Amino acid sequence: MTPLDFIPVLITFAIIGGFAYFALAVTHILGPKKYSPIKQDTYECGVDYVGDSRQRFSVKFYLVAVLFVMFDLEVVFMYPWAVNFKELGMGGFIAMTIFLVILTAGLLYEWKKGALEWE
């Protein structure tokens, strides 16, 4: 495993990124361009738009985002343990069980507090 092994990742980035921006550029060159103020208006089912869409939205989305950050971090903690599980044996198992119990307790607490309810 050397840094050289990551060169193909960069090649992939070049192929995929190149295709995406090439497609954008080609459609920009080929497509017709006829400006009209009504056509460029924001779509709201054909009627005049009301207000701006840059307004406040439900706090639940923030809550989900915060919960995600915590749980995803905890899942990431499990990866180094999982890949070495067979070498760690009983000691690793007990340590991770304690971690899993704490994690589950946190989940149950959120559940009881109603943080997972979507109403």
Place this chain on the structure above:
Amino acid sequence: MNEIGAFIIEKSAVGVFVFIVLLTIVAYATLGERKIAGFFQDRHGPNRAGPWGLLQVVADGVKFFMKEEFNPDRANKVLFIIAPTFTFMAAGFLMAVIPFGDRMIIGGREVLLQLADINIGILYILAIGSLGVYGIITGGWASNNKYSLMGGLRSSSQMISYEIAMGLAIVALILDHGSFSLRDIVLNQTGPIWNWSVFTHPIGFLIFLVATFAEASRVPFDLPEAENEIVAGYHTEYSAMKFGLFMFGEYVHMTLASGLIATLYFGGWSIPFVATPAEPGIFWGLLTFGVFWAKTLFFMFVFMWVRWTLPRFRYDQLMNLGWKRLIPLGLLNIFVMALILLWTGGAGMD
């Protein structure tokens, strides 16, 4: 230096080859989806352009390029233009680590039909997979349209919820295989058919499958684009190739996610009961490549099959399934899997 140059040329050739095959399959998946929809609804589907509608793909592609590009006056212009490329690239970058085939010997040089055989393949997939949210939320927000914003918000919170469940399913898989390299995981599954992880990880497979459907925003988890509630969701304001990249990105995601299911749980390119020959020639390489795509196409068919079978979830049902069912099940699955592995001493599981 010469060795490095040859390595770069080899990997570029493999990359271009795999990308062309991938793009063809993705393009025909859009036709396949409509043909399968036609089959399920007892009608023909597209059949005007070419025999059996096979040239429909070309017609659609030309149309994407020739249509008028449209930038709403009130949109945030820079973000509006680059958002579709985020979605496409986040899906396409997954191509780098998926093992499309076994190694083969061409002209005395060993060529691996996989772009990057890195020892952190699984972490790479999780990292790149998470980036898919950015294209959707950026596109939804930059459009300055209420439907787009709602679609983008729904989509991002759905994707991040199911990502945890997907991560937990993979942890259980890693316990067994003990490696982050996707090639190692495939090699562990060679030999008899019961070596496939799906037989040792049935619960993990179900969690992974459901989470994949949610990540790819496919029915029954297509709330970001619930057309009878929020028009077209985050791509309401998009047209021409900018819409095309969103749509292509989704199909690329679906294709590579199917490939990932095949790789992690169904042996990837390996053929049950058939071992790699001592001198794998180009025939062996292409055979494994074909086997990989056969398994992948089957899972793509499952994606389309489910689309015409199940109704869409309500948003609270979606969140309940993710947080109250799949995550506790995933934690339990890890615990039970660790217990079994400890009991059997890690032997007999792979």
